[in-house]
Amino acid sequence: MGAAVLMFSQGTAFAASGWQAGPSSLVAPGTKVELHPWASCGRLWPETGPCDYSSHDHLRVSALNDAEILNSVGSSLTLVRSSTGDQVGTCTVNDSTHMGCALSGSGSVDIGEELTTGDAVIFTASMNSCTPSLEIAWFNDTDFGDSSTAVVMTGGRC
Numbered sequence: 001m002g003a004a005v006l007m008f009s010q011g012t013a014f015a016a017s018g019w020q021a022g023p024s025s026l027v028a029p030g031t032k033v034e035l036h037p038w039a040s041c042g043r044l045w046p047e048t049g050p051c052d053y054s055s056h057d058h059l060r061v062s063a064l065n066d067a068e069i070l071n072s073v074g075s076s077l078t079l080v081r082s083s084t085g086d087q088v089g090t091c092t093v094n095d096s097t098h099m100g101c102a103l104s105g106s107g108s109v110d111i112g113e114e115l116t117t118g119d120a121v122i123f124t125a126s127m128n129s130c131t132p133s134l135e136i137a138w139f140n141d142t143d144f145g146d147s148s149t150a151v152v153m154t155g156g157r158c
Contacts, residue, residue, distance in 0.1 A: 017146050018043045018051040018111075021059070021138040024150040030127045032070070034120035037061050037101075038082070039138040039148070041109045050108040053115065059091070059101035060137045061121055064151075067133035068096045070122040077101075078118035081109060091117055129156025 020040045027033050039059055041051035059079065063069050071077070071093045079089035079101045091101035099121060109115065125133040131154045139147035 017140070018047060019053075019057075019138050019146075019148055020150075021136045021148040022150045023136070023152070025152050026155045027125045027133065027152060029125055029129050029131075029154040029156055031125050032122065033125055033152070034122050035134075035152070036116045036120055037136045038114040038116035040114045041111050043111050048111070050110050052106070052108045053088070053103055054106040054140075055103050056140050056142045057103055058137075058139055058141060059089075059115065060135075060139070061091075061099040061101075062135045062137070063097040063123055064132045064135055065126045065128065067126045068124050069093060069099055070096075070124060071099070077121070079103065079115055080118045082114040082116050083109070085118075087118070088115055125152070126154050129154055130158035 018041055020042050022038050022040060037059060073093055073095055075093050077091040078087045079091055080087050089101055089103040091099055093099045123134055132151050133154055134152035136150045137147060
């Protein structure tokens, strides 16, 4: 992720289906950052099985405030299984503030495995301290209560 990342932490609580979006991190204001957004399978005890995904699940990346996604508008990134590198979907940069990922089918992954971008999302963090710069969301378009969100914040004095 580069020197811009000052801290790395877990994302928000796991969604009901066991998925968690990420990463949540802290970056220096105004820096150029590369990261691989992900949805990770995680189950809380007593759940132990894999996490299922389908074409109804989506990973979305949104630049917030004055942050911008620098990947070319209209470009595509693969969405892959972290354990195998197999492509499970495609992400498209819609504009300088939005990228959406759609899954091409259904399947399941084991606990601890991620669905992540094959290439990095490159963005410029907000110029302001203590400001949300990037939101990474995992959601199901048929069950809106089944979602997880992570935020990349700028550091500095709040």
